[in-house]
Amino acid sequence: MFMNFWYVAGFSADVVADKPLKSRMLGFDFVLFRDRGGKVNCLSNICTHRGGSLAGGKTVGDCVQCPYHGWQFDGAGECVKIPSIGKDGKIPARTRIDSYPVQERYGMVFVFLGDLPEAERPPITEIPEYGQDGWRATNQVRERRVHFMRAIENGVDPAHNEFVHDTHGFQGERDDYKVGDLDMRETPWGIGFWNKMHAPPLADGKMRAASGRTEAAFIDTGTGHHGPCSLWTYIHPTPQVKIHQYSFQTPIEEDVTRAYLVTMRNFLTTPEHDARMIERNFYVAGQDDTVLVDLEPVVSPRTNSHEVFMPADVPAARYREFCRAWEANGWRIDTAQMYADRGRIAYAIPSPARRTSKGWVIDPVPMLPGSDIAKVAAE
Ligand code: FES
Numbered sequence: 001m002f003m004n005f006w007y008v009a010g011f012s013a014d015v016v017a018d019k020p021l022k023s024r025m026l027g028f029d030f031v032l033f034r035d036r037g038g039k040v041n042c043l044s045n046i047c048t049h050r051g052g053s054l055a056g057g058k059t060v061g062d063c064v065q066c067p068y069h070g071w072q073f074d075g076a077g078e079c080v081k082i083p084s085i086g087k088d089g090k091i092p093a094r095t096r097i098d099s100y101p102v103q104e105r106y107g108m109v110f111v112f113l114g115d116l117p118e119a120e121r122p123p124i125t126e127i128p129e130y131g132q133d134g135w136r137a138t139n140q141v142r143e144r145r146v147h148f149m150r151a152i153e154n155g156v157d158p159a160h161n162e163f164v165h166d167t168h169g170f171q172g173e174r175d176d177y178k179v180g181d182l183d184m185r186e187t188p189w190g191i192g193f194w195n196k197m198h199a200p201p202l203a204d205g206k207m208r209a210a211s212g213r214t215e216a217a218f219i220d221t222g223t224g225h226h227g228p229c230s231l232w233t234y235i236h237p238t239p240q241v242k243i244h245q246y247s248f249q250t251p252i253e254e255d256v257t258r259a260y261l262v263t264m265r266n267f268l269t270t271p272e273h274d275a276r277m278i279e280r281n282f283y284v285a286g287q288d289d290t291v292l293v294d295l296e297p298v299v300s301p302r303t304n305s306h307e308v309f310m311p312a313d314v315p316a317a318r319y320r321e322f323c324r325a326w327e328a329n330g331w332r333i334d335t336a337q338m339y340a341d342r343g344r345i346a347y348a349i350p351s352p353a354r355r356t357s358k359g360w361v362i363d364p365v366p367m368l369p370g371s372d373i374a375k376v377a378a379e
Pocket residue numbers: 047048049050051052066067068069070071
């Protein structure tokens with residue numbers, strides 16, 4: 001799992017004014033709470049007093065109050081009240097808790113889990129169609145027992161559609177099946193490609209009628225990743241009819257991922273058609289999961305020598321190269337150590353304030369050393 005990226009902590013609508021919300025990401029609990037100005041704050045969930053779970057407390061003014069002894073922490077993670085020392089007691093600076101940058105976008109709460117200063121942070125995946133005339137959005141979420149790297153590799157894999165998805169392919173029944181050439185794209189935060197996919201018409205009768213395509217055809221599709229946990233997938237059943245999907249996969253443990261999906265469509269744009277789009281997406285995602293839950297090893301190998309790659313696997317191979325580069329930056333959590341210490345040592349993902357102040361009570365999570373990872377990548 002990687003720090004120094006934005007992760008979806010939950011839906012905006014679930015962070016209400018008077019009650020903190022617990023969210024698990026990268027193997028840690030976080031507390032989200034909305035202050036009186038409406039701003040969502042995100043802190044490490046561990047109280048620096050006796051390790052209380054802040055999300056089990058309540059929102060008081062602009063603070064979250066620990067349920068154990070009532071200490072209060074503001075959105076910056078500063079402790080502003082310790083009831084046991086009375087009103088005039090001096091609050092030690094060491095009581096502070098990690099506070100993480102938050103942005104609400106696309107109906108979701110994004111949290112930056114890492115310590116990079118603002119100017120160096122990778123951006124959140126852009127959804128240019130969101131809120132635009134002629135487009136309709138749906139949001140959905142599901143939990144999958146899948147490592148996020150396996151999930152992203154699946155997303156950028158043009159060869160699985162034919163066999164895994166009856167919505168997108170023909171189960172290998174066509175003699176002339178072959179993955180067409182991939183028109184590769186690259187950004188600073190990931191790779192993608194466009195290609196022509198031989199696809200049956202949309203299964204849903206209303207969607208099929210609205211798309212105007214009732215026969216199988218080679219259609220334009222594009223897909224790619226942005227960072228270690230986010231995907232974009234464009235499906236154009238006809239040149240005019242477009243489905244643009246944006247997937248934000250939040251690892252909640254090494255092998256469990258909470259997948260948020262925003263689907264933009266430019267047809268059947270009234271709300272009564274949302275349910276059929278959401279249902280189709282769950283159906284397709286469920287097909288992927290039946291394959292992905294049984295992959296060995298659960299975590300993608302850190303070198304490519306223990307799997308065999310074909311031309312259709314170039315996007316997955318490039319994704320792994322990006323991940324290795326982020327490892328070399330020192331952004332990959334040492335999950336073996338983290339899990340070995342679970343229950344005995346409390347850790348936190350380091351927040352940006354750790355770059356400028358010392359004296360933190362909670363240790364930062366162990367990270368894989370960058371130089372070591374670079375050596376592995378060169379093997
Ligand atoms: S454990 Fe949080 S106030 Fe004591």
